[in-house]
Amino acid sequence: MKKQAGLAIAALLASTTVAGAEGVLNIYNWGNYTHPELLERFTAETGITVTLTDYDSNDTALARVRQGGHGFDIVVPSDTYMQTWITEGLLMPLDPAIVTDRANIDPNWIDVPFDPGREYSVPWAWGTTGVIVNTALYDGDINTADVVFNPPPELSGRINVIPEMSDVMSIAIYYHGGERCSMDTDLLRSVRDTLMAAKPHWLALDYGTVDAYVAGDFNAGIYWNGATMRVRLQNPDFAYGYPVTGYPLWMDNAAVLSDAQNPEAAMKFLNFILQPENAALISNFARYSNGILGSEAFMDPEMQGAPEIDVPSELAAAGRFGEACPQEVNDIHTQIWTEMLQ
Amino acid sequence: MGGNGWKWLLCAPALVVLVLAASGPLVIVAIYSFLSPGNMGGVTWEFSTEAWFRVFFRRDIFEPDLVTWNTANLAIFWRSVWLSIQTTVICAVLGFPTAWFIATRSPRSRPFWLFLITIPFWTNLLIRTFAIQEMIRNNGTINTVLLWSGLIEQPLQMLFTDFAILLGMAYVFLPLMVLPLYAAMDKMNLSLIEAGYDLYGSRGAVLWHIILPLVKPGFIAGSILVFIPAIGAYVTPRVLGGGQSLMLGNLIALQFGQGRNWPLGSALAMLMLIVVVVALVIYLRTVGRSDGERRV
Known part of the structure; x- marks a missing residue:
């Protein structure tokens, strides 16, 4: 046994040295979010081997990277978490010598509040x-949160709400005309009452539900635009609504970790996904927009002009970027959430 | 002491593993429950009893001076305990005849039946749980058969109910009841049953006065093995219950994730540990009291 263990360790060491010579890039990204062809293409272009590890929430990713010793080079945090990642020094500034194509970013997505000027x-x-x-x-009318908070009888009892506290709370707060992290007690009371009254109409609070919608388990819900598109492509009866009272906008952003093992390969990868033909692959897989100019030309035909992708102009103003609320506000949200799910 | 004084060193590896692997994390959890939540997860090293306060009480969101029992947490606690008790009872009721069937086969075929019991362990829990989901969903296997046979006209809503959670937990934990029951029956002296019949005991009397007392250690071990993991179950309520009503495991995970309140999560985890230990002690004192005298 001992001998075998020794051999295994030797083999492991050998393989890491060999891989190290060619270069390995370890990407830490949301699950079911990365087109396999994107990684194959990168390896073919650069000779760098890529490994992909999944996470299921911003909190998981942040906790794991904070501990150190994770071995990852790239992470993809959401807008609400970017400032935490940056101020805690977990991210490395972009290297302009390698990330040369920042001009490909849609100007709307350069001076974003969560990373002004796209430095990280x-x-x-x-x-x-x-x-x-x-x-x-x-x-x-489906451009209203009422289909979930105050559902018509034909939808009641067949509703699924994603178990994303911040998204659901945001929609409920906007529904009552409030700000995302408001401490206004009258507002929060209305929000709680709305959620408590809506809950009996819901069947589940579940994530992985593209199949469940297609299979007929759910008839309505709070959901993401790209996931809804995946549902619609399998069942054209489903449509996506933008609640006119307000709905969350979000953006996930690729960045290099400050303790990356292979920062050079990581920077190369960031520049790689700035190329329109590569960014289009990201969109074709998860069915979301990507913010890279010219990438539409490389997207699948069904993405072009899709109602889930092109926000109707009269509803565009209702979309809002959120922020991570201070702990005392988040505690209140958690309390309302727990009360609703008790 | 002499040369024997060093013998304890042979236990050292076991002691180190026990201290580091068992007590270490527990101590960290206990300490965290008395700290303050950090920014976006984690903790700051400031002593606070706020987390423990919040486990039991809540300050009214709208009138901070008004302090009431935290009925939400208590309701979730009670649901976990109640579902776990039900799971344990279902496993015992189903597990007893199963184990009895195996124990009364010929010694040569018993390994085969035991082997069948262990087959579910070959597949990951998550995959088995999703398989159950596939069976009980509205257009799943069971509803399709029932609709086809004309027994029902509308699909039965089984998925995302407490029934689904119970079904999943009973299925997952059943082997943990069968195996200790079988072990107890295997050791049983079957001639005692013959003696019971010889003394004109009815079938019921033989079951009640001879078999059940003899396999009681198996029931005790099995109940413990089922109840403890059931109370902390996370995957089953999440996948089959659809996450619309939380159990303890989900409540704790919420605090470490989206709630970003690690001290509260730690306090809830500690409380769960305390509840399990207390439940065990009560259980062993009431059920297991006469166990020693009766063992054959």
């Missing part, structure tokens, strides 16, 4: 959190 990150994908409705069952 490049866009990965952006989207909206709205509502999904089976329009074969309900033909009323």
Whole structure:
């Protein structure tokens, strides 16, 4: 046994040295979010081997990287978390000598509040959190949070809400005309009452539900635009609504970790996804926009002009970027959330 | 002491593992429960009893001076305990005949039946849970068969209910009840049953006065093995319950994730530990009291 263990260790050491010579890039990204072809293309171009590790929430990613010793080079945090990553010194500024194509970023996505001037990150994908409705069952207006908070009888009892506290709280707060991190007690009371009254109409609070919508388990819900598109491509009855009272906008951003093992390869990868033909792959896989100029030309035909991707101009103003709320506000949100799920 | 004084060193590896792997994390959790939440997760090293306060009480969001019981946390606690008790009872009721069937096969075929019991362990829990989801969903196997046979006209809503959680937990934990029950029955002296019949005991009397007392150690071990993991179950309520009503494991995970309140999560985890230990002690004192005298 001992001998075998020794051999295994030797083999492991040998393999890491060999891999190290060619270069390895360790990407830490959300699950089910990375087009395999994107990585294959990068390896073919650069000779750098890529490994991909999944996470399921910003909190998981942040906690793991804070501990150190993770071995990752690239992470893809959401806009609300970017400032935490930057101020804690977890990210490395972009190296202009390698990341040369920042001009490819859509000017709207350069001076973003979460990373002004794009000093640390490049866009990965952006989207909206709205509502999904089976329009074969309900033909009323779907650009309203009422389909979930105050649902018509034909949708009640068949509703799924993503278990993303900040998204759901945001939609409920905007529904009552408030600001994302407001401490206004009257507002928060209305928000709680709305959620408590809506909850009995809901069947589940579940994530991985593209199949479940297609299979007919759910008829409506709070959902992301790209995921809704994946549902619609399998069942054209489903449509995406942008709540007119306000809905969250979000953007995930690729950045290099300050303790990256292979920062050079990581910077190369960031420049690689700034190329329109590569960014288009990201969109084709997860069905979200990417913020890179000219990438539409390389996207699948069904992405062009898709109602989930092109925000209707009259509803564009209702989309809002959020912020991570201070702990005392987050505690109140958690309390309301727990009360709702008790 | 002499040469024997160093013998304890042979235990050192076991002691180190126990101290580091078992007590170490627990101590960290206990300490964290008395600290303050950090910015975006983690803790800051400031002593605080706020987390423990919040486990039991809540300050009204709208009138901070008004302090009431935290009924939400208590309701979630109670749901976990109640579902775990139900799971344990279901496993015992289903596990007893199963174990009895195996124990009464010929010694040569018993390994085969035991082997069948262990087959579910070959597949990851998550995959098995999703398989159950596939069976009980609205257009899943069971509903399709029932609709086809004309027994029902509308699909039964089984997925995302407490029934689904119970089904999943009973399925997952059943082997943990069968195996200790089998072990107890295997040691049983079958001639005692014959003796019971010889003394004109009815079937019920033999079951109640002979078999059940003899396999009681198996019931105790099995109940403990089922109840403890059931109370902390995370995957099953999440996948089959659809996350619309939390259990303890989900409540704790919420605090470490989106709630970003690690001290509160730690305090809830400690409380769960305390509840389990207290439940165990009560259980062993009531059920297990006469165990020693009766063992054959």
